[in-house]
Amino acid sequence: MPTNSQDVAHAGDPLLQPIPRRRLVEVLLGCGFVATAVAFVYPVVRYLVPPKTADLGGDSVVAGRVGELKPNSGKIFRFGSRPGLLIRTASGNYRAMSATCTHLSCTVQYREDLREVWCACHNGVYNLDGRNISGPPPRPLEAFDVQVRGEEIFVRRRREA
Amino acid sequence: MSPFRRVLNWLDERLEYDDLVALARKKTVPLHRLSYWYFLGGITLFLFVIQVLTGILLLLYYRPGAEAFESVQYIMTQVQFGWLIRSIHSWSANLMIFTAFAHMFSVLFLKAYRKPRELTWVSGVVLLFLVMGFGFSGYLLPWNTLAFFATKVGTEITGQVPVIGKPMMIFLRGGEEVTGATLTRFFGFHVAVLPGVATVLLSIHLLLVQRQGISVPPKLEMEWRANPAEKREMKFFPNFALRELMAWYTALGVLGALAAIFPWNLGVKADPFVPAPAGIKPEWYFLFMFQTLKLIPSKVWFIDGEVLGVLAFGLVGLLWLLLPFFESDEPAHMKQWITGFAVFALVYVTGMSVYGHLAK
C-alpha cells in the first residue's frame, strides 16, 4: 500500500478548503451581477419576440367574415371600447352602426321581423341608416363605414372631410 | 497565460492603449463634505443610456402616424414585458430631467462652471435644453388627449415670440395646427435629431471633464493650494467607479419599482375636435414657466403679457448659458450676486413648480 503523501489529500490541501473568506465577496458580487443580468435580459428577450396577434385594433375593426351573416340578420361586434352592430340587409348589403342606444345607453339589436334596429329597454326604433324613427331615442346611432376586403368585413369610423 | 490576458494583449498590440489606461489610472475625484453631489452627472448619463436602450426597444413596435395610440396600447397590453419597457422609458425620462436639473444646480452652487470649465457649462446647459426638448417631443408620441393639448398649448406659447415666433411654431407643428404632421415631425426630432445632437454634445461634455478633471469648490481650492498636504482624493478606477455603480444599480431598482407599481397610463386617444379638458397643464418640468406665464397680467405697459413672459425666459436662458463669463477667474473673488441669483433661481423654480401643481 503506497503511503507517500502525494496521492492522498490531507488537511491544508487547497482542494479540500472551503471558499476562503477573501473570495466570498467576489463570489457574492458575481452571483449578484449574474442574477441582475438575467433579470434584465430575460424581459428584453421576451419583448423582442413578436406577439401572436399582430392586429392593432385601431380605427378599423374586423366585424365579421363573409358568409357569417345570413341576409336579414345582424350581429354585435366590438368596436374599440363600445359595441357595434353589423347588419346584413335582406338584399345582401352590409350596414354598421354604433349599438349604444342614444336614449339610455342600452345595447340595441337587429329585428328581422321589423327589418329595423330596435332597443329592448324602452322600445326605441332606428332605421337601417341609424336614424331614430320611433320611441324615446333623441338622436340617431352613429353610422360606420363598411368595407369588405377578401374574406373579412372591416368596419371603420366615418371620417368627416 | 489566462485567456483574458491573451485577449487584452491581442488588443494592445493593435490599439496601443497603454497611455489611455495610464490616464484612467491617474483619474481622481476630490474628496470633501460635498463630494456626494458628484454622482449626479453619472446618474444622468446612466439614465440617458437607459432611455436610448428602452427607446430602441420601443422603436421596434411603435408606429408614428394614425396608429400611434394603438401601437402604444399594443405595447402595453400585447407585447411581452412591453408594459415594463414603456413604463421604464417614461419614468426614466422624468427621473433624468430631475437629475439633470439637480446636476446643473449642484454645479452652480459648487461653482464648477468657472474658469477653465466654461465650455463644459455651456455644453451642459445646451444639453439641459435638449433634454427638455426630448421630454416635450416624446410626450406627444403616445397621441393621447393630455399630450395633444399640452403640445398645442406649448407650441402656441412658442408662437408668442416676436418676429420669429410664428415661423418657429409652424416649423415645430409641421403646419398651422397640431396634426398628424406634428406627430411625424416630433418623432423625427425625438429619435434622430435630438439624439444625434445630444450624443455629440455629450461626448464633448465628457471629454472636457476627462481633460480637466473634477472641479472643487473655490474655498477648498484655495485651502488646498495653500496646503497641498490637506488634499483628499479618491481614485476614480476602481473606487469612485464602484460607488457610482452602486448609485446606478439603486437607480435601476427605483425605476423597476416605479414601472411595476405605477405603470404609465395610456390615456384616451386624442381627438382634435373635442374641446380641451379644463385645467390642462404641461408636464411638471415645464410647470414653473407655465405658472409664471399665467401670473403675468395680460398687458404690461403696452406689451402683451405672454410675449413679455416668453421674452423674459428667453433672456434668462441666454444669461444662464453665458453665466461663466460673468464670473470671476479667481477663487478668492467669487461674485456674491451669482450665488444669490442661483439661490433665487432654485427657490423660484421649485416654488413655481409646486404652485403650478397645486393650482387649478
Add this chain to the structure above:
Amino acid sequence: MAILRNKPRGFNTLRSLATLVFLLATASLSHGQTPNSCLDCHSVLPDPLGVSQEKFSQDIHAQKGLTCVSCHGGDPSSDDPDKSMSRKAGWKGAIDRKQIPQLCGSCHSDPAYMRQFNPSLRTDQLDQYHTSVHGRRLASGDPKVAVCTDCHSVHDLRAPSDPRSTVNPVNVANTCARCHADANYMKGYAIPTDQFARYNTSVHHEALAVRGDLSAPTCTTCHGNHGAAPPGVDKVQNVCSTCHVFQAQMYEKSSHLQAFQAASLPGCVVCHSNHGIRHPTDAMLGTGSEAVCMQCHTPGDACDQARAGLLGDLGQLDQAIKKADQVLAVAESSGMEVSEALLAQSQARDSLTKARVTIHSFRKDLVDQDVQAGLNIATKNLQSGQKAMAERNYRRVGLAISLIAIAIVLAGLRLYINKIES
C-alpha cells in the same frame, strides 16, 4: 286676473289728459311705424293695462302681423281714446274670461284661416277644451278654471317650441302649478295640490328639466293639454304603456292585472305612484320603508316568499356585477389591460335591467332566465379581472426578485469597496 269693469267718475277726463301727456312723450318713439295708437298709450301705462312694445314684439301673433285690434277691436289710427276705443269701432275692451276660448277659437278652430299661417297646426283645440275639466267647469260658470291665456300667456305669447314659452315642455309643469299647486286658490276643489311638488321629485322631471330629454313626460303628456282631464283609474296603465311598453305587456299577462281591476286600483300607480315617480329600486321588493308588495300581501304567504325569491335573485346579480366591477377597477388602475371585460360588464348590466323589467310579469321563472344570463357574463368578467390581478401579482413578484438581486449586488459592491480600501 283683475278686470276693469266699473270705470270711476271723471275717468274720461283723466284719460284724455293722460293721453295728451303720454302722446307728447312717445311721439318720437313711434316715428316711422304703422299707426298703432293702442301701444302709444298702453306701452307706458302701468300693469294691468300695460303692454310694452318690447313685450309685444315677442308675441307670435304680433310677429305674424296681427295687432291689438285683431282681438280687442277698435280704431288704431286715432290717438283720441274716444275714437280709438269706441264701441262703434268694434272695441271690445278687456275680454271677459268666459269669452276667451271662443275668441281664440274664432281663428284657431278655422282650418281655412290657420292654413295661411301654419297649415300643420291643429285646429281642434277648442273642441278638446270643451271636453276637458277646465272647459266643462267654465261652461258651468266657474271663472277660476284655466282658459287659453292662463297657460299660453297673452301679449307675449310664444310658440311652444320656444324654450321661453309657458307651454314649452320644460315649462309646462310650472305653468300648471300656478294654480294646481296653490292651496289657497284650489280651496273648494276636491283635488290635492301636491302634484307639482311630487312631480319635481320624480325621475320624469329629472329627465325633462335636468337632462333636457324632451321625450320625458310632463303634466300634459299624461293628462292631455287642451282636453286636460285625468285618465281614469282603470286606464292609467294605458298611458304609462305608451313608453313603458314591456312593463305594460308583462303586467297585462300577469296575475296582478285582474287583481287590481277587481279592486278598482290603478295599474302602475299602486306601486310607482302617479306624480312622484321615483327611480325604482330593488328595495321596493323588500320589506322596508320602500316596500310595495307588502302593502297588500301578508307576511309569510306564498306571494311573500316569491317576493323574497325575486329580491334575492336581483340582489345576487347586482352583487356579482359589483364584485366584478371592483376587481376590474383595481386591475385597471394597476395598469392591467381589461377593456374587453369592462365592455362585457355593460352586457351584464343590460341583463340586470331586463330582469328588473321582467319583474312586472311577477313570474320567478322568467326573471331567473334574465338573471342567469347576467350571472354568466358577470362571472366570466370576474374571472378576467382575477386573471389580470394574478398577472399583476406576478409582476410584483418579478419585481421583488429583481430587487433582491439588485440588493445582493449593492451589498456585494459595498463589501468589495470596503475590502479594497482596508
